[in-house]
Amino acid sequence: MSIYLPGDVINEPSSSDSSIIGYGINLRGDKRLVTQPGALRSEEGKVWLSVHSKRYIPQEGDRVIGIVTSKTGDFFRLDIGTAEYAMINFTNFEGATKRNRPNLKTGDIIYATVFDSTPRTEAELTCVDDEKRARGMGQLNGGYMFKVSLNHCRRLISPSCKILLTLGNFFKFEITVGMNGRIWINASTTDDIIKIHDILVKSELVTDEDELIAMVQNNYTRSV
Incomplete structure (x- = not known):
C-alpha cells in the first residue's frame, strides 16, 4: 500500500492501466497529481485515493446525495456536504420541460451526479445521463x-x-x-x-x- 500527500505525482505502474481517475487525483497533462492525502487504490480500470475524511470535495462523475435548500430561478441549490452549495438546473431531470418542472421542496433529498466541479465555484449536478435517462437518479422518497x-x-x-x-x-x-x-x-x-x-x-x-x-x-x- 502506497501513501500519497497533496502535490505528489503518481508514477506507479499499477495505475498506468487505469482509465478512470477517481477521488483525490487530478490530471494535469499526462501527470496524475494528488489533491487529498490517502492510500492509493485501483480496481476494475479505476484508480483513486482512499481517504479517511468526512469533508467531501466534489469530483466530476461522483454520485452524491444532496438536500434541497432553496430555489433560485431555474436552479435548485443543494447541500452536498461541501463548503459551497451545489446547484442543479430543472432541465437536468428526466422528462423535465418548461411546462413539466420537478416539484422539489426545501428538505427534499435527491441522488445526482457531479458533472462540473470547477474549483472555487458551485458544483453543478445532473440527474440524467448522456441519453437524458435517470438511471436511478432523482428524488429519494421516504426512507x-x-x-x-x-x-x-x-x-x-x-x-x-x-x-x-x-x-x-x-x-x-x-x-x-x-x-x-x-x-x-x-x-x-x-x-x-x-x-x-x-x-x-x-x-x-x-x-x-x-x-x-x-x-x-x-x-x-x-x-x-
Whole structure:
C-alpha cells in the first residue's frame, strides 16, 4: 500500500492501466497529481485515493446525495456536504420541460451526479445521463438518510465488498450510497431501517467476513 500527500505525482505502474481517475487525483497533462492525502487504490480500470475524511470535495462523475435548500430561478441549490452549495438546473431531470418542472421542496433529498466541479465555484449536478435517462437518479422518497465517513462509502460501493450482499441475505431493503459520505436506506418497516442503519455504521470497523455475518445475523434474529 502506497501513501500519497497533496502535490505528489503518481508514477506507479499499477495505475498506468487505469482509465478512470477517481477521488483525490487530478490530471494535469499526462501527470496524475494528488489533491487529498490517502492510500492509493485501483480496481476494475479505476484508480483513486482512499481517504479517511468526512469533508467531501466534489469530483466530476461522483454520485452524491444532496438536500434541497432553496430555489433560485431555474436552479435548485443543494447541500452536498461541501463548503459551497451545489446547484442543479430543472432541465437536468428526466422528462423535465418548461411546462413539466420537478416539484422539489426545501428538505427534499435527491441522488445526482457531479458533472462540473470547477474549483472555487458551485458544483453543478445532473440527474440524467448522456441519453437524458435517470438511471436511478432523482428524488429519494421516504426512507432515512445518515452520514458515515467518505472512505466507508467507497468501501460499500466496491464490487469486492461483502457488507451489502450479506445484508441482502437477511433484509429486504433499498439503499443509495453517495460518494459524499451520505447513505439513504428504505425498508418495509421502521424496525428494519433502524437495524440496517446500525449494521452499516458498525460495519466500518469490521473487516473479518465471519464477524460481519455474525453481526448481521444477530441483528436480524432480534428483529424477527
